[in-house]
Amino acid sequence: MHGGSPDIHVILMTCPPDQAEKILLALLERRLVGCGNIIPLVRSRYWWEGQICSDDEALVVMETTPDRLDALYAAIPEVHPYTVPKVVALQPSACGEPYLQWLRAVTRPG
Amino acid sequence: MHGGSPDIHVILMTCPPDQAEKILLALLERRLVGCGNIIPLVRSRYWWEGQICSDDEALVVMETTPDRLDALYAAIPEVHPYTVPKVVALQPSACGEPYLQWLRAVTRPG
Amino acid sequence: MHGGSPDIHVILMTCPPDQAEKILLALLERRLVGCGNIIPLVRSRYWWEGQICSDDEALVVMETTPDRLDALYAAIPEVHPYTVPKVVALQPSACGEPYLQWLRAVTRPG
Numbered sequence: 001m002h003g004g005s006p007d008i009h010v011i012l013m014t015c016p017p018d019q020a021e022k023i024l025l026a027l028l029e030r031r032l033v034g035c036g037n038i039i040p041l042v043r044s045r046y047w048w049e050g051q052i053c054s055d056d057e058a059l060v061v062m063e064t065t066p067d068r069l070d071a072l073y074a075a076i077p078e079v080h081p082y083t084v085p086k087v088v089a090l091q092p093s094a095c096g097e098p099y100l101q102w103l104r105a106v107t108r109p110g
Numbered sequence: 111m112h113g114g115s116p117d118i119h120v121i122l123m124t125c126p127p128d129q130a131e132k133i134l135l136a137l138l139e140r141r142l143v144g145c146g147n148i149i150p151l152v153r154s155r156y157w158w159e160g161q162i163c164s165d166d167e168a169l170v171v172m173e174t175t176p177d178r179l180d181a182l183y184a185a186i187p188e189v190h191p192y193t194v195p196k197v198v199a200l201q202p203s204a205c206g207e208p209y210l211q212w213l214r215a216v217t218r219p220g
Numbered sequence: 221m222h223g224g225s226p227d228i229h230v231i232l233m234t235c236p237p238d239q240a241e242k243i244l245l246a247l248l249e250r251r252l253v254g255c256g257n258i259i260p261l262v263r264s265r266y267w268w269e270g271q272i273c274s275d276d277e278a279l280v281v282m283e284t285t286p287d288r289l290d291a292l293y294a295a296i297p298e299v300h301p302y303t304v305p306k307v308v309a310l311q312p313s314a315c316g317e318p319y320l321q322w323l324r325a326v327t328r329p330g
Contacts, residue, residue: 010200021155028162036154037153037154038152039259040153042260044255044256044258045245045255046254047255052245052248052249057257061122061152073316076316084322085319086255087319088230088312088315089314090200090230090310090313092198094119094183094199095197096195099195099197120232138265138266141267144266145266145267146264147262147264147277147279148264148265149259149262149279171232171262171279202308203309204308205307205309206307
């Protein structure tokens with residue numbers, strides 16, 4: 001079955017395509033996320049310094065638990081090359097119970 | 111226009127790339143989702159049995175209504191090969207009204 | 221650090237692959253979104269007029285602020301070819317503060 005508002009956050013992050021694996025691995029090794037799905041090539045367009053710019057990026061979808069969210073945000077500047085990285089957390093309304101249990105177990109520090 | 115907290119859930123699911131169509135079709139045929147977008151190839155890294163593993167997966171983004179959510183979660187073990195599948199539901203803050211009406215109509219059982 | 225429920229919406233939109241750039245550019249130029257990531261090719265399956273149809277689409281992940289959401293939804297029919305487009309807004313539970321400040325600045329009208 002699934003919870004009402006489960007203890008999980010879905011994290012959306014963009015980064016240079018050739019750094020996605022390295023960033024995700026660093027976050028996994030620190031138990032800050034339980035898993036990540038790298039969408040290897042997205043076409044990004046965005047406002048920057050008064051112009052619409054465009055870049056190839058990777059979009060990474062990760063999951064973590066609420067107790068690891070602060071530590072995740074604190075670690076981003078150490079592992080991500082951007083000064084203004086997109087790291088957005090979404091709180092699900094439901095999630096499979098086995099998945100939640102697994103996520104709690106694998107994101108426990110130490 | 112669009113509602114405050116509309117009657118819709120966005121579902122994120124990962125699965126083996128070669129089973130995404132079959133799983134999505136099974137859920138559509140049972141009217142458990144109204145549509146699905148298959149991102150055919152994502153690179154997944156995750157903790158499993160004490161190690162960081164990696165796999166190619168598909169990421170499927172689907173939509174359903176609140177009254178079909180329980181039935182959707184109940185059906186997952188019948189159509190998904192994993193013992194611990196990622197099936198996460200996100201509740202939007204807004205959605206186009208025509209889309210909502212369409213989704214209600216196509217997810218009505220029977 | 222990051223806010224509790226920050227002033228940002230993540231927008232999920234699907235559209236024909238060859239129109240994703242044009243639609244995203246139109247929304248950026250009107251300052252209705254701050255950025256967008258185009259996932260160029262997804263396989264969509266959906267109910268339409270009593271049948272399960274399938275199409276190649278693009279999935280675009282965009283961000284905007286709450287004060288621009290109504291204007292965004294009002295503009296969709298002018299820039300999107302579908303009669304029933306998927307334009308779903310998700311409200312994050314957290315987001316990097318520098319990103320939030322940037323988003324507010326670049327989505328200010330005029």
